[in-house]
Amino acid sequence: xxxxxxxxxxxxxxxxxxxxxxxxxxxxxxxxxxxxxxxxxxxxxxxxxxxxxxxxxxxxxxxxxxxxxxxxxxxxxxxxxxxxxxxxxxxxxxxxxxxxxxxxxxxxxxxxxxxxxxxxxxxxxxxxxxxxxxxxxxxxxxxxxxxxxxxxxxxxxxxxxxxxxxxxxxxxxxxxxxxxxxxxxxxxxxxxxxxxxxxxxxxxxxxxxxxxxxxxxxxxxxxxxxxxxxxxxxxxxxxxxxxxxxxxxxxxxxxxxxxxxxxxxxxxxxxxxxxxxxxxxxxxxxxxxxxxxxxxxxxxxxxxxxxxxxxxxxxxxxxxxxxxxxxxxxxxxxxxxxxxxxxxxxxxxxxxxxxxxxxxxxxxxxxxxxxxxxxxxxxxxxxxxxxxxxxxxxxxxxxxxxxxxxxxxxxxxxxxxxxxxxxxxxxxxxxxxxxxxxxxxxxxxxxxxxxxxxxxxxxxxxxxxxxxxxxxxxxxxxxxxxxxxxxxxxxxxxxxxxxxxxxxxxxxxxxxxxxxxxxxxxxxxxxxxxxxxxxxxxxxxxxxxxxxxxxxxxxxxxxxxxxxxxxxxxxxxxxxxxxxxxxxxxxxxxxxxxxxxxxxxxxxxxxxxxx
Numbered sequence: 116x117x118x119x120x121x122x123x124x125x126x127x128x129x130x131x132x133x134x135x136x137x138x139x140x141x142x143x144x145x146x147x148x149x150x151x152x153x154x155x156x157x158x159x160x161x162x163x164x165x166x167x168x169x170x171x172x173x174x175x176x177x178x179x180x181x182x183x184x185x186x187x188x189x190x191x192x193x194x195x196x197x198x199x200x201x202x203x204x205x206x207x208x209x210x211x212x213x214x215x216x217x218x219x220x221x222x223x224x225x226x227x228x229x230x231x232x233x234x235x236x237x238x239x240x241x242x243x244x245x246x247x248x249x250x251x252x253x254x255x256x257x258x259x260x261x262x263x264x265x266x267x268x269x270x271x272x273x274x275x276x277x278x279x280x281x282x283x284x285x286x287x288x289x290x291x292x293x294x295x296x297x298x299x300x301x302x303x304x305x306x307x308x309x310x311x312x313x314x315x316x317x318x319x320x321x322x323x324x325x326x327x328x329x330x331x332x333x334x335x336x337x338x339x340x341x342x343x344x345x346x347x348x349x350x351x352x353x354x355x356x357x358x359x360x361x362x363x364x365x366x367x368x369x370x371x372x373x374x375x376x377x378x379x380x381x382x383x384x385x386x387x388x389x390x391x392x393x394x395x396x397x398x399x400x401x402x403x404x405x406x407x408x409x410x411x412x413x414x415x416x417x418x419x420x421x422x423x424x425x426x427x428x429x430x431x432x433x434x435x436x437x438x439x440x441x442x443x444x445x446x447x448x449x450x451x452x453x454x455x456x457x458x459x460x461x462x463x464x465x466x467x468x469x470x471x472x473x474x475x476x477x478x479x480x481x482x483x484x485x486x487x488x489x490x491x492x493x494x495x496x497x498x499x500x501x502x503x504x505x506x507x508x509x510x511x512x513x514x515x516x517x518x519x520x521x522x523x524x525x526x527x528x529x530x531x532x533x534x535x536x537x538x539x540x541x542x543x544x545x546x547x548x549x550x551x552x553x554x555x556x557x558x559x560x561x562x563x564x565x566x567x568x569x570x571x572x573x574x575x576x577x578x579x580x581x582x583x584x585x586x587x588x589x590x591x592x593x594x595x596x597x598x599x600x601x602x603x604x605x606x607x608x609x610x611x612x613x614x615x616x617x618x619x620x621x622x623x624x625x626x627x628x629x630x631x632x633x634x635x636x637x638x639x640x641x642x643x644x645x646x647x648x649x650x651x652x653x654x655x656x657x658x659x660x661x662x663x664x665x666x667x668x669x670x671x672x673x674x675x676x677x678x679x680x681x682x683x684x685x686x687x688x689x690x691x692x693x694x695x696x697x698x699x700x701x702x703x704x705x706x707x708x709x710x711x712x713x714x715x716x717x718x719x720x721x722x723x724x725x726x
Contacts, residue, residue, distance in 0.1 A: 126154055139211055139214035140217075172220075176218060246312055249268070253288065269288040280308060362391060395433060417476075
């Protein structure tokens with residue numbers, strides 16, 4: 116450590132063992148500061164720089180306190196050495212704490228003697244590095260532009276605490292153990308102290324906080340905002356304080372659901388903690404595994420509450436004047452991975468909800484997932500369609516994106532929920548162009564919009580109906596139709612629309628595949644109560660399982676008669692049955708004419724996947 120001899124104004128080097136008592140200067144940098152290289156210049160030209168009087172006055176004041184040495188950051192650190200700079204920054208908090216006294220020079224506080232409350236308006240209180248210089252010293256005094264003594268930190272502690280949000284106990288000269296007081300302040304509180312401070316370099320927003328969190332880490336100038344991410348990861352390795360996730364708090368409880376963006380579970384900068392000054396950590400007295408940083412994210416035992424349409428991670432922290440615990444809005448990916456949804460209000464939940472929610476080992480992602488993984492709420496996913504088919508239009512209130520295959524609701528949030536109908540107008544293409552003709556098909560999907568009340572309401576597919584024709588019988592393009600079902604895509608439950616199309620020449624096998632798909636759809640309607648007919652689901656299930664039943668006309672005839680009798684009042688089901696009969700019987704007749712479609716082909720067709 117280099118110190119300035121206050122009598123000779125020369126630099127001298129000391130180690131930790133033989134280091135003498137010293138005073139230390141806290142200030143904001145100007146344009147012409149005296150550097151370490153300047154102090155090595157025997158010509159003494161540096162005395163003409165505008166920053167030299169600060170060094171001169173610091174030594175003069177120190178001599179008045181009978182202190183023989185002083186430390187000034189501008190000239191006591193060789194900044195051309197990256198190793199020395201890294202050591203100095205990692206040791207800075209300790210150096211300020213070990214000093215006999217700290218002189219805070221405020222060159223922009225005119226009239227402070229008449230209006231002492233204006234002291235917190237100084238630029239000194241807006242800089243990142245001066246935060247630790249305010250907290251660390253055992254004793255600190257403020258000086259005016261003329262180097263007149265303003266007052267001590269202890270005497271002004273009330274004004275400073277009100278203006279900065281810093282715990283008043285940290286501003287007392289006769290305070291107890293500094294590290295203990297800092298540990299009793301939550302991570303979110305300490306971050307909030309720096310939320311309105313600035314640094315010249317982006318990386319220094321993280322490096323200036325190393326001492327506040329008792330963290331040591333290498334400096335990598337050029338990494339930008341990643342430095343703050345690294346700082347948070349280092350903090351997580353040293354503490355289990357979940358208030359580190361308590362950022363983005365706002366008194367505004369409104370949000371635009373269409374403005375959601377994916378983000379890291381870690382804050383982008385200290386500014387995100389500007390409203391977290393009253394967040395405290397809560398000891399839940401529950402055993403849990405320690406945090407760990409993995410290549411999948413932060414491994415943590417967390418209580419995950421899934422209440423459609425949102426998923427919440429309940430944190431062990433709360434506001435000082437409240438008993439409710441903080442909950443952040445998360446979205447889920449496969450493998451128990453979660454990432455944070457930005458621009459959502461922070462929620463609060465009761466201890467009872469926390470207790471009823473099971474503890475789960477999850478991974479909180481520290482880097483946002485690609486946008487391709489985000490499916491907006493209230494969306495339908497239309498799988499890639501055959502080249503012959505395209506979506507001509509959708510119902511008013513929806514937006515169709517051919518690039519992503521998503522049909523999104525323009526206003527997905529519905530306070531009470533309601534049934535709505537989505538229309539997909541499907542048309543064939545001809546030579547790369549589309550044209551309207553009587554063969555177009557409308558897929559009509561009845562769904563329930565997501566509701567805030569009750570929160571467990573889910574999207575439900577009620578029906579798929581076809582207008583104009585059940586299948587497109589265009590002589591040029593062959594039949595096409597769609598199926599609708601719920602699927603998990605990127606960890607989210609989404610209604611998926613899949614459109615099928617085939618050419619007429621494929622004949623019997625494709626028609627049987629279509630028949631099986633419709634039987635499967637009819638089975639779904641029976642099982643989920645759309646058709647309230649006892650035992651009809653069993654008949655259809657048997658048709659599905661017996662791959663050779665299609666070859667036995669008597670069995671098929673009996674089954675069709677039973678189903679028609681059971682659902683004789685349903686026009687939609689009757690139309691389905693008529694299509695079943697026509698498709699199956701015409702396939703059998705074609706088999707008689709064309710023996711190439713043998714029993715093996717039929718059985719293979721009947722054994723295809725059920726949709």
